Amino acid sequence: MPRLRIPSAGYGTLDVARARLLATFGYPDFRPSQIRAVQAVLSGRDALVVLPTGGGKSLCYQVPALIRDGLTVVISPLISLMKDQVDALERKGVSAAFINSTLSVSDVADRMARARDGTLKLVYLAPERLEAGRTLQQLAEIGVSMLAVDEAHCISEWGHDFRPSYRRLGGLRERLGSPQTVALTATATPDVRRDIVRQLDLRQAEVVVAGFDRSNLSYHVTPARTQADKDRAAIGLLRATHAPAIVYAPTRKSVERITAVLVRGRVRAVAYHAGLDDALRQRAQDAFMQERASVIVATSAFGMGIDKPDVRLVVHHAMPGSLEAYYQEAGRAGRDGKQSACVLLHAYPDRFTHEFFIAGAHPDRATVEQAWMFLRAQANRDGVVAHSAEAIAQRLASTLGDRKVGAALRVLVAAGACRLEAATMGRIWVRLLATPERIAEELTDTHAFEREVLRALWRAVGSKLERGAAVDLDGLPRTLGGVMALVPVLERLAAQQFVTWMRTGAGVRLAPRARHAKSPPVDWSAIDRRRASDVRRLDAMQQYAQTRYCRRAFVLRYFGDPEVRSQCAACDRCLGITDVLPPAVAKQSVRGRSSPP
DSSP states (O other): OOOOOOOOOOOHHHHHHHIIIIIOOOOOSSOOHHHHHHHHHHHHEEEEEETTTTSSSTTHHHHHHHHHSSSEEEEEEEEHHHEEEEHHHHHHHHEEEEEEETHHHHHHHHHHHHHHTTSSSEEEOOOOHHHHHHHHHHHHHEEEEEEEEEEGGOTTTTTTTHHHHHHHHHHHHHHHHHOEEEEEEEEHHHHHHHHHHHHEEEEEEOEEOOOOTTTOOOOOOOESSSHHHHHHHHHHHHHHSOOOOOEEOSSSHHHHHHHHHHHHTTEEEEEEOTTHHHHHHHHHHHHHHSSSSSEEEEEEETTTOOTTTTEOOOEEEEEEEEOHHHHHHHSSOOOOOOEEEEEEEEEETTHHHHHHHHHHHHHOHHHHHHHHHHHHOOOOOOEOOSSOHHHHHHHTTTOHHHHHHHHHHHHHHHTSSSEEEEEOOOEEEEEEOHHHHHHHHHGGGGGGHHHHHHHHHHHGGGGGGTTEEEEGGGGSSSSOOHHHHHHHHHHHHHHSSSSEEEEOOEEEEOGGGGTTOOSSSOOHHHHHHHHHHHHHHHHHHHHHOOOOOOOOHHHHHHOTTTTTOOOOSSHHHHOOOSSSSHHHHHHHHHSOOOOOO
C-alpha cells in the first residue's frame, strides 16, 4: 500500500500562503480567482482550476506545495515548459526538479533520492514518464502529498489536445494512493470540465472557473484570398505596432517563409520552430525576450511557459483547428493587463488541412472492416498473420492507402481485436511515413523526445528511412534510453502515423475472442464521437472567423462564461472594421490604458 505523507499540522492558512507568495514570488496578494483555488487546495479538497492564459494557474498549487509537508508531483505535457518552470522556481530558492528523457539514469536516480529524503518539494513529470519503468512504483513508495495536473484539458476526448496518456492518469492516481489532486487548464468548455472531473475521479471537487474574458484584448479577423494577401496584412500590422509581437504559423516551412517575407518588409523578425537545433531556438527566443527582435514567428508551442508580459500583438497567419487552441495562443498577448490586439488572417481553404488530419485520425468503419477481413483471411489456425504491419499496408495500399491501413490497424489494436507480435527486442524494421512539414507542424515542444527519436533514426540509415530500413535500437545514442524507452515512443509515433515499424520477424496475432468474428469488436460510436467532436471544434473556429456579431461574445459563449455581453466595443465587428486592421487601431493597442491585472 502506498505510503502517503499527510501534513502533520494541517495544510496552512490563507494568510500563511499570502506570506509565502510575497516572500518567494514577490506578489503582495492573490487575485480573487486564485484565492478560491488556493483556499480549496489548503482545505485538502480536490480542485479543478480554469483560469485564462496569464491568470496565474501555477501559483495555485506551487504556493500550497511550499507551505505543507510532503512531495507534490506535477504532470506537465511539455519538456520545455517543465524546464522553464523548474528553472524559475530554483532561481527563487525553491527545491524543484523535473524528470524526463533528457536526463541520464544517474540523474534520475539522484532526483528520486532527493524526493525520498524530503529535500525536493516539487517534481515535474510528463504523463508518459509516470507510466514508464518503475517511476510510478517509486513515487508510490515515497508518498505523494499532492498531484497537480497541468494542461488538464488533454484528459478529455472532447478537449482540443486529447492525449491518451493523460486519459490514463485516473488509474495512475489511484495507484499513487489517490492523493489530493488539482487539475488546471486555461481552455475548457463545460463538457470538458465535467469530463476532467469524471476521468480523474475528483471527489467533491471545488471547481474554480474565472471569467474567460480578457478585457484588455481586442479581437480582429482579416479576410484574405491568398498567402500574398496575408503577408501584406501581416507586414502592415507589425510595422504599425512598435512593440513585441508573435506571429503563429502552422508549419516549419511556413515559419521560415513568413520570417523571410517580414525581414524583407523591414520587420525585425526571427524564426522559432522544432526543426531548429537547440542553440538556434534559444538564440531566437533570447533575441525576442531581450527585444533585439520585435517579432517572433513560431509554431504553436512557442509561448507556453514563456514569461513575456508585454506582447502587444498576436497574429495567426492561418486558422487553428479549434477555438481552444486559438484562444490559448492569442491569450499570450497583454499578460501585463495592457491593451493588446489578437488578429486572425483568415482564408477559407485553411480549413481543408484540418479536415485532412481529422479524416486520418478517425478511419471510417468500411476501412477498418476491410483491414479486419484481410487479417482473418491471412491468419493461420493459431490466429497469427505472418505479415508485418508494413507488409499488410503494402498489400492493401492499392485499395486503402498506407495512411488508412495504419489508422485501421491502430483502431484494431486499441480495441483488443489483435496485437502486434514481437520478434527480437532491439532489431526493428521501420519506415518513415510523415513529411518533414508534418513532423515540424505536429511534433512541437510537446513531443520533443519523439522528434529526437526520428532524428536519430534518420542519422542511422539516412534516406533509406523513407523506403523502410532495418535499425538496431541498441545502436542509437544511449541518451535516448535504450530499447525499453524507445519502444513506447515508436508505438506513439506509429499510432499517429508518423512511422510504421515492426520488430524483425514480427507478425499480427488475432485475439481468440475475435478470431472468427466477421466484424471486429470496435466501439464504432466512440470513433464517431471523437470524429464528430473534432469537426464541431473546427466548425466553431470557422464560425468565429465568419461571424457578423461580436467576436468576444462568441468566444465567451463557447466557453460557457456566464458574464457574456452581446457587444464589447473592442472587436472588429463592434468597431465596424471590415478590412485589414488600420495602423491607428494597432497603435491604440499599444497606447491604450491599462486594465486591472
